[in-house]
Amino acid sequence: MTVNLVLLSGLLIVACVAVMKRDIVKAAIALALTSITLSAFMFRLASPLAAVFELSVCGGLVTVIFMCTISQTKPLVLHQEDDEELNTHGWRFAALPILLLLAAGVLARVPIPVEGLALPPATPGADVRNVLWTERQLDLLGQTLIIFVGFFGILVLFKRGVPGVERTDAERMKRAPSEGQDLNSASANEETASESATRG
Amino acid sequence: MNWEGWKGVMAVAAFLIFVPLIGLIVLNLPFGFLRRFAFAYALTLAACQAALAIFLPLPLWNRVLMPFFGLETLPLSVDRLSIVLLLSVAITVLAALPVGYFAARGANRRFEFVCLAVLAVSGMNAPAMVHDLFSLYVFIEVTTVSCFVLIALARDKDGLEGGFKYLVLSAVASTAMLTAIALLLMTSGSTSFMAVRAMLEGNSSIMAKLSIAVFVVGLFIKGGVVPFHGWLPDAYTAAPAGVTVLMAGIATKTTGVYILIRLFVSVFGKVPHIQSVLLFAGALTIVVGAVAAFGQKDFKRMLAYSSISQMGYIVLSLGAGSALGIAGAVFHLFNHAVFKSQLFVNAAAVEEQTGTRDMDTMGGLSARMPVTGATSVVAFLSTAGVPPLAGFWSKLIIVIAVWNSGNRAYAVISVLACLLTCAYFLSMQRRVFFGALVQQFSQIQEARLPFLLPEMALTLITIGVGVFFPRVLDTFILPVRAF
Amino acid sequence: MTSQMAQLIRMMTIFIPLLFIAGLYCIVVTRNLIRALIGIEILSKAATLLLVAVGYVSGRGALSQACVITLIMIEVVVMAIAAGIIVNVVQHTDSLDRRNLENLKG
Numbered sequence: 136m137t138v139n140l141v142l143l144s145g146l147l148i149v150a151c152v153a154v155m156k157r158d159i160v161k162a163a164i165a166l167a168l169t170s171i172t173l174s175a176f177m178f179r180l181a182s183p184l185a186a187v188f189e190l191s192v193c194g195g196l197v198t199v200i201f202m203c204t205i206s207q208t209k210p211l212v213l214h215q216e217d218d219e220e221l222n223t224h225g226w227r228f229a230a231l232p233i234l235l236l237l238a239a240g241v242l243a244r245v246p247i248p249v250e251g252l253a254l255p256p257a258t259p260g261a262d263v264r265n266v267l268w269t270e271r272q273l274d275l276l277g278q279t280l281i282i283f284v285g286f287f288g289i290l291v292l293f294k295r296g297v298p299g300v301e302r303t304d305a306e307r308m309k310r311a312p313s314e315g316q317d318l319n320s321a322s323a324n325e326e327t328a329s330e331s332a333t334r335g
Numbered sequence: 336m337n338w339e340g341w342k343g344v345m346a347v348a349a350f351l352i353f354v355p356l357i358g359l360i361v362l363n364l365p366f367g368f369l370r371r372f373a374f375a376y377a378l379t380l381a382a383c384q385a386a387l388a389i390f391l392p393l394p395l396w397n398r399v400l401m402p403f404f405g406l407e408t409l410p411l412s413v414d415r416l417s418i419v420l421l422l423s424v425a426i427t428v429l430a431a432l433p434v435g436y437f438a439a440r441g442a443n444r445r446f447e448f449v450c451l452a453v454l455a456v457s458g459m460n461a462p463a464m465v466h467d468l469f470s471l472y473v474f475i476e477v478t479t480v481s482c483f484v485l486i487a488l489a490r491d492k493d494g495l496e497g498g499f500k501y502l503v504l505s506a507v508a509s510t511a512m513l514t515a516i517a518l519l520l521m522t523s524g525s526t527s528f529m530a531v532r533a534m535l536e537g538n539s540s541i542m543a544k545l546s547i548a549v550f551v552v553g554l555f556i557k558g559g560v561v562p563f564h565g566w567l568p569d570a571y572t573a574a575p576a577g578v579t580v581l582m583a584g585i586a587t588k589t590t591g592v593y594i595l596i597r598l599f600v601s602v603f604g605k606v607p608h609i610q611s612v613l614l615f616a617g618a619l620t621i622v623v624g625a626v627a628a629f630g631q632k633d634f635k636r637m638l639a640y641s642s643i644s645q646m647g648y649i650v651l652s653l654g655a656g657s658a659l660g661i662a663g664a665v666f667h668l669f670n671h672a673v674f675k676s677q678l679f680v681n682a683a684a685v686e687e688q689t690g691t692r693d694m695d696t697m698g699g700l701s702a703r704m705p706v707t708g709a710t711s712v713v714a715f716l717s718t719a720g721v722p723p724l725a726g727f728w729s730k731l732i733i734v735i736a737v738w739n740s741g742n743r744a745y746a747v748i749s750v751l752a753c754l755l756t757c758a759y760f761l762s763m764q765r766r767v768f769f770g771a772l773v774q775q776f777s778q779i780q781e782a783r784l785p786f787l788l789p790e791m792a793l794t795l796i797t798i799g800v801g802v803f804f805p806r807v808l809d810t811f812i813l814p815v816r817a818f
Numbered sequence: 819m820t821s822q823m824a825q826l827i828r829m830m831t832i833f834i835p836l837l838f839i840a841g842l843y844c845i846v847v848t849r850n851l852i853r854a855l856i857g858i859e860i861l862s863k864a865a866t867l868l869l870v871a872v873g874y875v876s877g878r879g880a881l882s883q884a885c886v887i888t889l890i891m892i893e894v895v896v897m898a899i900a901a902g903i904i905v906n907v908v909q910h911t912d913s914l915d916r917r918n919l920e921n922l923k924g
Contacts, residue, residue, distance in 0.1 A: 136825055143833045146867075150837060150860050154844040159852050166856055173863055180874040185886040189866065192890050197859065197897050204852060204901040208908040227847050234843065235836050242832045266880040267887065272409055273465060274888045276352065277473035281480060283359060284454050285895035288484040291447050292902030469885050476892045483899050492910045496919040499903050503845060506858040506896060510838075513865040513889065520882065521872040 139179065146172040151235070155228040163201040170194035184263045351387075351421065351460040352411075355380060355453045362450065373449040374436050380453065381432065384460075385425035388418050410466050410527075416600060417463035419665050420593055423672040424459045427584030428452065430676045430793055433785035434683055435577015439488070448488060452581060455481040459589040462597070468516050468526040471597075472509070475557070475590045479505050482586050486574040497573030500566045504556055508563075511553030518546040532602050547609055551595070558591015560650055561620040564643050571639035572692075576683035579635060583642050584676035588668055592649045596664055599653060610656050614737075617651025618745050620644065625755040629762070634682045634692045637763060638675070641718065644756065645671050651749060652733040655740040663732035670717065670725045670800070677714040677793040681707050684782030684790070685767065694763065699772035704781050708768040710794045715760035717797045720753045725800035728808075823875060830871045837864035849916045851904050855897065862893045 149172055153165035170193040177186035267275070358380065362373050396413040413421075432452060439445045458477030465471055483505075487498035520526055522542055523534035535543055552563075559567035567587070571579050595613075603609070624644025631637035645667070652664040684707050685700065686692050701708035717726035730753060738746040782790070800807050841864060844857030866886050873882025904914070911918045 136822065139826065139829060143829060147833060147836055147840070150840050150863070153856055153860065154840055154853075159850060162853065162856055166859055169860070169863060173867060176867070177870050180870050181879055182870045182873065182883045182886070185866075185870060185883040185890075188887050188890050192894055193859070193863070196894055200894075200897055200901050201852070201855070204855075204904055207905050208852070208914060230847075231840065231843050235839060238836055238839055239832055242835055245831070263880045263883045263887075267884045270881075271469075271884045271888070273411070273461075273467065273470040274473050274884065276356075276409075277461070277470065277477055278888055278891050280356065280454060280457055280477045281473075281892055281895050283356075284451070284477060284481045284484065285898055287447060287451050287454070288480070288895070288899040289902060291451075291484055291488060292490070292899065292906055469888070473888060473892065476896075480892075480895060480899060483896075483903070487903055487906070490906050492907070492919075493921055495903050495907050495910070496921060499851070499900070499907070499919065502896070502900055502903065503854055503858065507842070507845065507861065510841075510861040510865050514838075514868060516885075517865070517868045517872045517882075520869075520878065520885075521876050524876060524878055525881070526885070 139176070142172060142176045142179065146176065147235070151231060155231060157224050159205055160202070163198060163205065166201070167194050167198040170197075351384060351464075352457050355457045355460075359450060359453055370442070370446050373446055374432065377432055377449050377453050377456075378429065380456070381425045381428040384421060384456075385429065388422035388425060393418070411461075411464040412466070413464055416597065416665060419669055420463045420589065421460060423669050424456060424585050424589070426793075426796065427581060427672050427676050428456055430680060430789035431577045431580040431584060433577075433789055434580055434680055435575065437783065437785040438576040438683060438687060444488065448485070448575075448577065451481050451485050451488075452577075455485070455581065455586060459585060462589060462594060466528045468519065468528070468531065468602075471594065472512055472516060475512075475594065476509060478586055478590050479509075479557070482578075482582055485578040485581070486570055488578060489575050491573075493573035494575065497566075497570040501570045504563070504566045508553045508556035511549050511556070515546045515550035515553065518542060518549070522546075528601050532604070535603060544606070544608060547603055547606060548612070550598070551609060551612065554591055554595050554598075555616065557587075558595070558650075559587055559643050559646055560591070560616055561623045561643065561647070564620070564624075567643055568636050568639040571642070572633060572636045576679075576686065580676050580679045580683065583639070583679050584672050587642075588646075588672065592646055592653075592664070593668060595650070595653060596661065596668070600661060605656050610654050613650055613654030614742055614745055615654075617647045617649075617654055618748050620647030620650060621749060621752045622647075622755075625752050625759065628759045629755075632693055632695050634685065634694050634763070634767065635679070636692075637694070637759070638678050638682060641678075641756070641759070642671075642675055644752065645675070645718065648730065648733055648749065651745060652736055654745075655733075655736040655742070657736055657740055659732060660736035660740065663729060663736050667726075667729040667733060670729045670797075673793055673796050673800070674714045674717045674726060677710060677790060677797065678718070680786060680789050680793070681711045681714070684786040687786070688779040688782060689776050694766045697767045697773060697776065699768070699770045700776060700779070701768040702772045703776070703779050704768075706787055707782050707790065708764075710790045711768060712764060713794045713797055715764060717801070719757035719760055721757070723801045723804070725797050725804070728801065728804045826871070827875060830868075834864055834868050834871070837867065851907065851914050851916055854916070855900050855904070858900070859893075859897070862889070865889065 146169060149165050149168045153162045153169055156162040156165060170189055174186045174190040174194065177183075177189060358376055362369050362376065393413070393415065396418075432449070435448050435452065436445050439448050455478050458474050458481060461474035461477075462471050465474065479501075483498050483502050486501060487494045516526060519531050519534075522540075523531045525531070535547075556563040571583055574582060599605075621644050624640050624642075624647060628637050628640035628644065631640065649664045649667050649671075652660045652667065654660070655663075682692070684704070685697070688704065689697060689700070691697070713724065717724040720727045720730035722728075730749075734746050734749055737749065781787070837860060841857050841860035844860060845854050848854055848857065866889060869882045869886050869889070873879045907919065908914060
């Protein structure tokens with residue numbers, strides 16, 4: 136029982152770290168740790184196949200997706216609003232642990248009719264693989280469909296050349312130094328706005 | 336509702352999911368020439384589905400046609416409620432495909448649009464036919480995710496914004512639905528409709544009410560019911576032309592109010608506290624949607640708020656709880672698919688010809704676009720509930736059902752909202768189509784054929800259903816009551 | 819019901835809602851688009867945890883695991899598409915701030 140308690144608390148703490156950490160890369164790593172903890176807990180709850188899935192797919196694949204997105208979206212110049220966002224970050228997210236502690240206090244008082252819960256009789260010896268292939272065939276069909284949707288989604292969203300924005304990295308870098316200066320920033324902004332309006 | 340004997344029985348129903356998938360695979364094989372058939376294939380698919388829904392008698396839907404690689408044992412079956420949805424899907428897709436295909440720029444974009452639309456069709460046909468809560472969730476996700484991509488298809492800033500907002504709120508809604516499914520699984524031991532229904536019969540424990548409430552909240556978010564409608568105006572306004580027709584016409588309904596109807600009919604039954612929640616949410620939605628539609632300058636945004644308002648009617652009717660209420664909800668679902676698609680097709684035609692959606696800059700377009708103007712009049716009269724058009728009948732049934740269930744105040748509110756609807760639509764019509772022709776638009780043309788044909792067809796359906804209402808009542812609506 | 823099971827249920831009723839609250843808080847408060855995705859992921863983990871716990875408690879382990887596997891699959895596709903949308907947004911606005919996406923209003 137203490138093992139469960141430790142794992143669950145660890146899960147919650149790492150999840151909070153993922154929410155509150157200022158640096159997004161560290162937050163993504165904390166998310167991966169959440170997956171690992173959850174997977175370990177799922178092993179304890181006698182769900183080994185689901186645990187392996189959670190570990191490899193959520194802990195692995197989704198973290199890779201996050202890292203790729205972060206690397207593709209690092210802005211070249213730190214804009215004023217990003218600066219402001221980082222500065223107020225602490226205040227805005229500090230409320231989370233307090234909120235969680237309050238909620239925990241409320242939830243611990245809530246009386247759960249633990250004895251009165253009418254649970255159905257257990258089905259003996261059902262194996263996940265059997266269930267998945269014989270009873271949940273429709274879900275497998277749904278998974279096939281969603282894989283196709285994902286395929287088309289990636290095809291649509293990741294193709295080269297965004298309409299209305301023909302910015303290569305060289306162009307963005309050329310514009311970056313002028314944006315950093317206060318004097319020219321206003322005119323530079325107007326310039327880029329009218330540029331993209333005529334182009335888009 | 337007889338679910339017995341569905342195991343081992345399967346037929347035409349499954350083909351509505353498999354044929355789109357197989358066709359999609361074939362179209363995407365690496366032979367270039369196949370792409371040309373995509374549009375024709377999708378149109379044929381939708382037309383066949385419409386024909387089947389209208390002409391195939393119900394018993395034939397569920398009969399085993401042939402053993403097909405063991406797929407005939409899939410637990411799918413069709414009942415009257417499903418047929419209404421399948422027909423609505425088919426009609427909306429028939430309207431959305433030409434509009435989306437010919438409004439998109441570039442062969443690649445058009446092909447992607449058709450493929451995603453076909454996937455969305457598969458995702459929308461399935462919830463009509465499954466018997467399992469979790470499968471319902473899976474196919475709702477298929478439809479929703481294909482809509483994310485469709486909204487962002489043009490990759491312009493507004494489309495991406497609309498798609499992202501929808502994505503985030505939809506993920507929250509999915510989590511709510513999963514929580515409810517898990518809680519129901521815990522107390523009933525299975526996710527199938529039969530088992531959950533058996534468990535909920537006469538069960539008034541907190542756990543049951545909590546699960547139902549959480550599920551309903553999730554569906555409210557997906558369906559754009561106030562106060563969870565935040566994503567809807569942005570997504571509809573920013574989406575490309577054909578995509579808005581598809582979404583407003585059927586996709587949002589299938590993942591939202593249709594599932595509500597299906598669950599209350601087949602699984603939850605009448606739950607007193609939830610009924611009052613439905614009534615309140617429905618009335619609130621009607622009023623908020625109508626009031627918000629008044630102040631809009633953007634054509635599509637106004638229509639989006641109008642859609643929200645009409646969803647409120649469906650939810651209100653469901654809250655009435657009687658068989659008549661359910662019939663009204665189902666009929667209004669079908670009608671809304673027809674007249675809202677019509678309005679969005681018109682909006683797309685106007686946007687293509689004038690290059691703007693700002694109603695304040697428009698005026699007197701009826702002089703150059705007579706067909707679009709006339710069909711728009713028919714559509715908005717149907718929305719406002721003017722006889723003898725189809726919308727009048729469905730609103731009448733809803734008002735009677737709500738009145739009979741004792742909630743007089745809500746019935747009065749819904750009637751007053753009809754007047755409000757008439758008001759904002761008249762304002763739209765006056766600003767856009769009537770009056771003197773604005774100088775800058777004096778050279779525009781009537782909408783192109785891919786826009787005109789769906790417009791006229793949908794208008795004919797609206798008028799036809801309204802005029803032949805007694806026939807429609809007997810063949811489609813009354814049988815839905817007999818659960 | 820054994821006392822162990824009862825204790826487990828009690829722990830679940832505290833921790834799972836807390837995870838939900840953390841995920842929702844993240845989505846509501848953050849201004850960074852990628853952090854919104856982290857919030858969605860945490861919500862999914864809470865749902866996964868609930869499903870697995872429900873399966874364990876009610877003896878339907880096989881069914882709940884099958885559901886979890888499907889759920890994780892769907893989550894990955896949603897994440898991939900969300901990532902695609904974010905990458906495109908940054909190509910337009912060169913910033914990850916949510917407040918740049920307030921164009922559609924009213």
